Amino acid sequence: MQSHYDSELKDTVRYLGTVLGDTIKNELGQEWLDRIEQIRKDGRSSYQGETSCSDNLKETFKELSDKDLLTVGRAFAQFLNLGNIAEQEFNSAMNVDASIDALFEHLDKAQLTAENVHKAVSKLNIDLVLTAHPTEVTRRTLIHKHKELASCLQTIHQENLNDHDRQRVETRIADLISQAWHTEEIRSERPTPVDEARWGFSVIENSLWEAVPEFLRELDERLQKDYDVHLPLDSAPVKFGSWMGGDRDGNPFVTAKLTEQVLYLARKRAAKLFAQDFDRLQVELSMFDCSDEMREVVGDANEPYRALLRPLVSRLTATRDGISDFLAGKNVDQSNWVQDNSELLDPLLLCYDSLCKCGMKVTADGLLLDTIRRIRCFGVHLLRLDVRQDSERHADVLSEITRYLGLGDYAQWSEDDKQAFLLRELSSKRPLFPAHWNASDDVKEVLDTCKVIAKHSKNGFGIYIISMASEPSDVMAVQLLLQESGVDWPMPVAPLFETLDDLNNSPDVMRKLLSIDWYRGYVKGRQYIMIGYSDSAKDAGALAAGWAQYESQEALVKLADEFDVQLTLFHGRGGTIGRGGLPAHAAIHSQPPGSLEGGFRVTEQGETIRYKFGMPRLAKRSLGIYASAIIEAMLFPPPEPKPEWRELITKMAAKGRDNYRATVRQDEDFVPYFRVATPEQELGKLPLGSRPSKRKPQGGIESLRAIPWIFAWAQTRLVLPSWLGVMRAIDEVKAESDESVVAEMFSEWPFYRSRLSMLDMVFHKADPRISEAYDERLVPKELAHFGEALRDELTQSIDSLLNLTGQPDIMHRDPEGKESMNIRAAYLQPLHYLQIELLDRIRKAGDDAHNTALEQAMMVTIAGIAIGMRNTG
16 A cells, blocks of 8 residues: 555656646746756755765855746745645545544444444534634645646546546646746735635635535444434534634734624625525425425425525525625615524424425435535534634733723732622623723724624634633633623633643632632633643743643643533644644544543644645545544543653653753853744745734744744754754653653553654654754854754654654654655755755845845745645744
8 A cells, every 4th residue: 555655646746747847848948947857856866865966956056046046946846835736635535534434443343332422423522723824825826726736636546537538637737737837926915814814714615615514424324324323413513613813812913893804704705605505405405295394484385495495595695795795885784684593594404304204305315414514514604703812911901991990000919809800890780991981092902802792693703712811810801801892692711821831820720710609600611721732832842831731631621520611622733743733633642531521622724724624525534533533532531641650751841841941041042043043034024924923023032923933943954842852851761760661651641652653753854964054054153063962962862762662763653654755855955955045145135135036035945845844833
């Protein structure tokens, strides 16, 4: 199977590369094609360790003009894009249903009763939250072309394709590759949050709209076949949320007005998609037999189903067009708009019941059932929009109002005094905010956001997340602001615990909150808590952060049981290696026992959305992986760590934290080295996501967001935050511990094994030789020792991991993943050497490099390397 994977994928990549070569030749001539081909060959040999070819790349790039460097950068970025498309299509074609097959195989072996399986399936709750990515590098116009290209590859791989049809598909492939080559791959301006939201809507329309009902149909069929268990009509095991247009933490461009615009645009897209579904349904449901219940509703209509559904098509169209007019500033009558899921769901359920009663269940279980499931999953709001804001912004509102009312400064009060004040106001019948209070602009913006929430249906919202939450008052403050703004339903408010200290303190904070009678009444037995992965790893290193996340979740699960509260843990993973991301199955199985009982909620970010959900077959496969992993984890929970495991991992985490911080926080050479050895400064100029790269524009490295922090290190292939200090800590503790206990941890504890598995993946993406090449050209002599020491630790860490796992080489247990990276490596290699040349030229040119071919080429290499590395930030 592996050799088949290698050869077919390589053949496809080679074929696409040849077509791109022909495109370049058609524009620039044979000489250019020969030059690029030579660079490609040197890149492959350089990756294989031939230093003479690395020298060839350096010399070639030194001699090229800025404009020519841009052409080379574009060529190799396109090669990598095409390689990724080939791999995505290949992966989606292979093992589409492997995850579901593996699940049922596991269930069969365990000889579980139908009742146990039904119980686990009824608890299945996958809530995927789409978020914009500050390092999502591919323009929407190119994503569309890539999707078309993937569809062509799917067709061309069909064995029964005749010569004429093959020729037609090959011509279309050449056309699409030519379109992409002649399209600017880098945006000239940053996307707005509305652009990002529209991108999220497109993922739903182009992929998930088809994939979700197909996945649920397949799961349902297998459950019926193997266990005689059905997915109930009212089940919604998959839901989607979004942060695009709601995440205002450190993003000044996300305003209350913009959030409202995104809410309307989401409803417009949902109305468009449901109008198409209902139109198809009313065409298909031409039958005249119906139930007595339906006859009561439609009267003596000859075609009862059409009579019921046709007006809904008109209302959905009116909703879609009316929102367009409303957003254009026109006066609009909203009385005919579809406002609630029940307006669509009730008639469909009536149709379903009628068809079943009249012997037409096969028709009921077709398009009609798919549409019912889409309403349960997406609804008339398409996505549930989360709102996120920093705790400091809420405290500023309360400080300003308490000063205005002569009560003192809220910010200066003790935590007990804050809680007492908030509880009084939450229980008070009178409003806190005076009618004629002129709030400052920043305070008004926070309150306007709360008013938007009050104005719109609760079904359009997910949860309200508080960044940098560290005290009970941070949560109660939001609840008070929502109440004062007229929100008359208990919007879930989730503290986000993201630094190491906040994670460690989270059980105490939640115990204090759940001990308050008013608070327990507000949450009504349901609590959301978000666990931060990025900032905790940036704060304390990968191992300490991972263990703090585990321990806090474990304690929070026990606390929820104590207070009889259903807990939903929201994982801010993003999906990438530097931020705690693991393959979904391993990530879920490494969670503490019981942590999935309240559902699984996780962020899916930017480029990982495309890699997991960008095409219907990929999306179906990804949903299968999530569902099978969650069901398995509920039915076969991982073991609780033994006391001796806990003791060892605690020591390892503490040493890992100290090792990491000794380098990142305490070594005075670290920041100067980071600034010159990586393209961190140049990254800020790249018009990627709508959000600034720093929370505070004037801040130093401590204010740099975790995502660009990871991204900068990935560009130089040092991938530092993912491994720094980890293996050193493990080795130190291992050396002074019982070998059998350490071996037992590895063989029996999924959490510990998953940490090592992630390092295995990280080390395959790391390349000390590339990092050294950056240093040779860009780092001054007085800082050269710093990079050398880091690369020494990286090399030693790789050796330690291999020794610990018993593998002969990195990624030995994942040959497909290894080969995937190897295929892209030959194209990545030239981009790194090109980026080094560009960084040197840009830094020497200073301000003169602005808006030139140099800066454009720099952006292309950053984007190209990100595409080649795939999970980067």
